[in-house]
Amino acid sequence: MCKRSIFFIILIILLIYLFSSNLEINETFKNYRGKFLERYKKYWSPYDYRARRRYNCNPIYIKKGLNNNKIWYVPRECEQGLPHTRENNIISLPFDYINIDSHHKSKTLTHEYVHLDQKQNYGLWKKFYEREWFYTLSDVPPPNMPRNLILRYRLNPDTFIEKWACFNKKWWSVPIYTNNYSLNNAKILWFYDNDNDNNIYENPPQEWIDFFGPVESIGQIEHPNEISAVYLTNPENYNSKAFKILYKWKTINQLD
Ligand SMILES: [Zn+2]
Numbered sequence: 001m002c003k004r005s006i007f008f009i010i011l012i013i014l015l016i017y018l019f020s021s022n023l024e025i026n027e028t029f030k031n032y033r034g035k036f037l038e039r040y041k042k043y044w045s046p047y048d049y050r051a052r053r054r055y056n057c058n059p060i061y062i063k064k065g066l067n068n069n070k071i072w073y074v075p076r077e078c079e080q081g082l083p084h085t086r087e088n089n090i091i092s093l094p095f096d097y098i099n100i101d102s103h104h105k106s107k108t109l110t111h112e113y114v115h116l117d118q119k120q121n122y123g124l125w126k127k128f129y130e131r132e133w134f135y136t137l138s139d140v141p142p143p144n145m146p147r148n149l150i151l152r153y154r155l156n157p158d159t160f161i162e163k164w165a166c167f168n169k170k171w172w173s174v175p176i177y178t179n180n181y182s183l184n185n186a187k188i189l190w191f192y193d194n195d196n197d198n199n200i201y202e203n204p205p206q207e208w209i210d211f212f213g214p215v216e217s218i219g220q221i222e223h224p225n226e227i228s229a230v231y232l233t234n235p236e237n238y239n240s241k242a243f244k245i246l247y248k249w250k251t252i253n254q255l256d
Contacts, residue, residue, distance in 0.1 A: 036086045040160060048155045051080070051181040060095050069116055071109075073098045080183045083108050084157045088119035107233055114229040115158040122161070124253065129224045132245045134169075134211075137162035137224075142172065142193050146200070152176040154186035159223040170194065171205055175222040188222050213240035 037057075044052070057078035063071045072092045081094045091112040097105055118125045129135040139162045141150050154175045155163065166172050170193050175186040192199040204215065212218065212227060217237070220226035231243045232250065 036090075036157075040155075040157060043155055043160050043163070045151055045153060045155070047152060047177045047181065051154070051177065051183055057086070057092060059092075061098060065091060065109075066113065069113070079157065082183055083112055085112055085115040085119065086157065088116060091116065111229045111233040114232050115225060118158075118225050118228070119161075125225070125228075126162075128246075128249055132249065133224055133242055134167060135224045136166050136169070138164040138166070140164065142166070142191075144193065145172065145174075145191055149174050149176060149189065149191060149200070154183060156183075156222065156226075158229075159225045163223065165223045166193070167204075167208055171208065173204070173222055186222070211240065212242045213238065 054077045056075045057072075059072040059074055061073040063073070065071045069089045069091065072086070072090055073095045074092050076094050076096065078092065078094070081096075083091070083093050083097075086092050091109065093105075093108070097108075126137055129137060141164050153163070154177050156175070159165075164172065172191040172193060174189050174191055176189055178185055178187055187202075190201040190204055192201065192205075204212075204221065209215070212221070215221055218227055218230050220230050227242070228246055231238050231246055235243070235247060
């Protein structure tokens with residue numbers, strides 16, 4: 001075979017490769033524009049817009065994930081570099097993660113797969129939270145929640161569908177922006193829904209701690225979707241009552 005034909009064969013293979021990977025990007029992108037982003041943006045407050053003002057989450061590279069899910073590698077500015085899920089089958093990671101094969105990355109992926117499962121089996125999870133964890137989810141806040149809490153809510157793509165989470169019928173956990181619009185440094189406040197004035201607390205109630213364990217051991221406590229993802233990513237670290245119930249339920253249901 002002469003050099004020229006080898007060159008053409010390589011060129012054709014390269015073109016087929018580029019064409020097929022572009023196809024995947026376009027197809028997903030259509031899906032992405034049509035559903036997730038449109039829906040997600042509807043929930044953005046002025047603070048959320050400010051925090052995401054250089055929003056670019058167009059995938060730079062797409063890889064296949066487990067069970068027909070996909071992993072998008074996106075620009076660093078997407079969600080301020082925080083790994084998250086989009087649609088109900090896409091995990092989005094900052095591009096820096098692409099060639100890393102670390103313990104941290106595999107733990108991050110495990111956490112994000114739990115979020116995909118929460119989206120794919122939404123009804124099951126919601127029922128679980130209600131029956132077993134005494135949490136109700138809602139897309140509207142309670143009528144007497146102070147307006148500044150509502151306005152300062154920091155939206156999370158893994159919890160945004162029913163972001164208002166209420167524990168034991170009275171306690172609402174509210175992640176709020178502090179003064180720098182950092183998505184990662186949101187502070188969790190607890191609104192106690194009663195008739196008194198002094199009803200915003202910096203810590204969850206004792207009944208919550210007795211059930212879920214110390215706040216520091218979980219870290220992300222804003223919403224049951226986060227608590228369960230944290231628990232299931234490092235099950236060896238937990239033995240609270242809430243963890244045990246979740247672990248048993250997960251095993252019985254054999255969710256991914
Ligand atoms: Zn999460």
